[in-house]
Amino acid sequence: MINRLLVANRGEIARRVFATCRRLGIETVAVHSDADAGLPFVAEADHAVRLPGNAPADTYLRIDLVIEAARRSGADAVHPGYGFLSENAAFARAVVDAGLTWVGPPADAIEAMGDKVRAKEIAEKAGVPVLSAPSSPTEADLPLLVKASAGGGGRGMRVVRTLDRLEAEIEAARAEAESAFGDGTVFVEPYVEAGRHVEVQVVSDASGTTALGTRDCSVQRRHQKVVEEAPAPGLSAGTEAAMLEAAEHLADGIGYLGAGTVEFLHDPATDRFFFLEMNTRLQVEHPVTELVTGVDLVEAQLAVAEGRDREAVGWSASGHAIEVRLYAEDAAYVPQSGGLVTFDLPADGGFELLGRHGVRVDSGFASGDEVSTFYDAMLAKVMAWAPTREQAIRMLVAALKRARIHGVTTNRDQLVEILTDPVFVAGEMTTTWLEARPIPAESPGDSGPSDRATLVAGALMLAADDAARRTVQQGVPAAWRNVVSQPQRTTFEGHDPVEWWGTRDGFVVDGVTVLEVSPTHARLEVGGVTTETRGHISSDRPGAPRDVWVDGPRRSARLREVPRFTDPADAVASGSLLAPMPGTVVKVVAEAGAEVAAGDVVLVLEAMKMQHTVTAPYDGTVTEINVEPGTQVASGEVLAVVATQEAEGEA
Structure with missing residues (x-):
């Protein structure tokens, strides 16, 4: 009988297992990285053990640390969840060897099915139809799928449509699989x-x-x-x-x-x-x-x-x-x-x-x-x-x-x-x-008035927020002027400006009846229809452009404010390659001074268990490389600069 169960995982799946354990009267143990210390799954467990570090290879993929956590917490069973070590036969054996109950299939079954090449052979012998892998791929076999043998979740998978890309895609899949699962073995099969x-x-x-x-x-x-x-x-x-x-x-x-x-x-x-x-x-x-x-x-x-x-x-x-x-x-x-x-x-x-x-x-x-x-x-x-x-x-x-x-x-x-x-x-x-499938820019059912209501609501929430932050003349209506010469304008990235006036009686917008506005709420009437909108305003730092998260009746939107004046500190050189997301640089392919063609890989980032290539936007010369493998970068950070010949000449 299981009395205390350790879940060797995180987040949603850990909470899922804990929910059943609570109903069955089984105590629970969470293991967590430093980055996950404040998440709900840690608080919901009866006991929690810290795995020092953040990267999966240092925490959730460490068999020795997980087994030690079970020993220290008094757990008598281990549930692997999904991902991480859940299909690792060595982990299953280590759990059993430690005298713990393994909540999963036998290690031999994990091993048989975990190696996808061997699994296909077993299935074929059992009479289950399989896709046959080409021994020596030719153009006739295209497209092909490169697939990690030890993983899942789309990591370590690449579709190959031209043979000249086969080796590169195999290498990319191998690197991603090694990072995600600790096993870089890949195989190739026909792609349906x-x-x-x-x-x-x-x-x-x-x-x-x-x-x-x-x-x-x-x-x-x-x-x-x-x-x-x-x-x-x-x-x-x-x-x-x-x-x-x-x-x-x-x-x-x-x-x-x-x-x-x-x-x-x-x-x-x-x-x-x-x-x-x-x-x-x-x-x-x-x-x-x-x-x-x-x-x-x-x-x-x-x-x-x-x-x-x-x-x-x-x-x-x-x-x-x-x-x-x-x-x-x-x-x-x-x-x-x-x-x-x-x-x-x-x-x-x-x-x-x-x-x-x-x-x-x-x-x-x-x-x-x-x-x-x-x-x-x-x-x-x-x-x-x-x-x-x-x-x-x-x-x-x-x-x-x-x-x-x-x-x-x-x-x-x-x-x-x-x-x-x-x-x-x-x-x-x-x-x-x-x-x-092309993804529509707007949600189904949206109409012009609905979109306008969303933009107006966002603009007026910003204005109300500005008014609420004032330390002087708090009794004066927002944006009120004795002599009105022109409307106020609020512009969001990718949208036309919203024009509005601040009067003694509140905000006025052409074609919109403003019934109520605060920094977190707007009630507007457009075309005879009243809409309730809720929102939240945030910014990266004081004085930076603000985001307005608007929840309307038909759609939600994140609206990024365009400032009236650009801070020179925010300007970047032409040809700058910016980090598309926070992450870690895993490979720098190009060197400063190298000639590159449009689409050439300059460096590779890893974020959220996936690898992302950063490529040259056009033919030119790499004039700057600002990172190296292992560098942690923030979203929008300048990673490298590629200059065209014209730009180099002007410099």
Whole structure:
């Protein structure tokens, strides 16, 4: 019997495991890096052990430190969560060798499926269809997929469309895999352009395996899942049954124990499917299976680890569940970091909501928390269960629109756009659909008046904030003048100026009736429709341009103020390569004085477990390199300068 469980992970998944442990009366132990010390998962554990440092290689990937933390805290079992050491056979063996209960499959099964090359061989021998890797790739084999053997989550994966890029992409995938998983082994396989990613959840004990239905994870960008749902829509009954049988057969063949996921690539054109890999752990998307089956998969893992059988996993499918991954990232999928001033996600329940009508939020953060650059950019998983797929979509969209998230740019509006896209609504998405789809600049349903209301609300909140900060003439209305010669103007990046007047009776804006304004709230009437808008104002430093985070009835927006006068200290030289995000420089490719062509890699940054190349914007000469490998950089910092021949001549 497990009495005290250590979760060798962080954030949302640690909180998820703790929730089941609380219900079952099991004490919990958190391990945490220095950057994570203030996050909710640490506070929610009964005991916590610090892992000194921040980088995963120094903390969550240190087997010796995690085992020592279990010993010091008196834990008698270890749950690995997902990511980090969850599919590391050496870690599983170390836990068992330390006399602890391992909440996961046997190390031999992890080893068999963790090496994706070997896993495909095992699947093929078991009669499961696989994609055959070309022994010597030619143009006829294109496109190809370079894939890390030891990892997941899209890290260490590259699509190759021309053979001249093959070696470079293999090297890039190898470096990313080494950084993320400590294993740089990669392999190459055919890349199916218009396939669907369908997976089967299994739970196994000594008497065999039960498959708990399918999930569709086709909505992906950069091979990372964005939207998942259960059951997978549009599969024929015969194909679904064949997938379930193949998953059970594969798990039984390797002596699997506990919860796991067998992933397939489904070709809608031929209705054929192929084995991709088996994840020997709990998946990020496991909650959608919990919602449609009513099965607590963490409880099932604990039961199997304690030697009990899967009879507790009685299930029947009901309704439809959809999950979205809320990331701290911009519209170009660049990870963001910083303080979460407000993080309010409406939900009917959290980690313990299983199999009933409602919205569930599994989150690793709360208002006031800091999103660091050391780990994955996912903030939360938001999911909805309803009797039908259409109802689940509508509920999830409504929940996302009601969310208030200030301080860090997120993909929330993009998620709403995806969920309301006709292709998704029809269930016709493929693994390449999202990246091929142009993302609209505005949210669905927005109109001119709505956009104007958002801009006006932001501008007036700034004006109200200025008025509230005054230390003199506080009784004088904001921006009031005895003789009015022209309106005040507030300009936000990427938008036309908002013109307004300050009068004795308050703010006046053409075409808008201003009913109420404060630094955090605006009530406006536009075209006969009254809108309520809430917001938050922030800035990097005193005197710097301010951001206004505006939550309107139809969309949310981050508006960056354009200052009237530019601070000379903020100016940068033409050709400066700026850090797109906070991160660590892992490689400097070019040297000062080197000639580069447009698109050539100058250096490589790593942030939030992904590597990002910084390239030359045009042909020219590298005149400055301001960083070296290992340098920590802030967003917007000048990393290097590339000058054109014309610029060099002028200098």
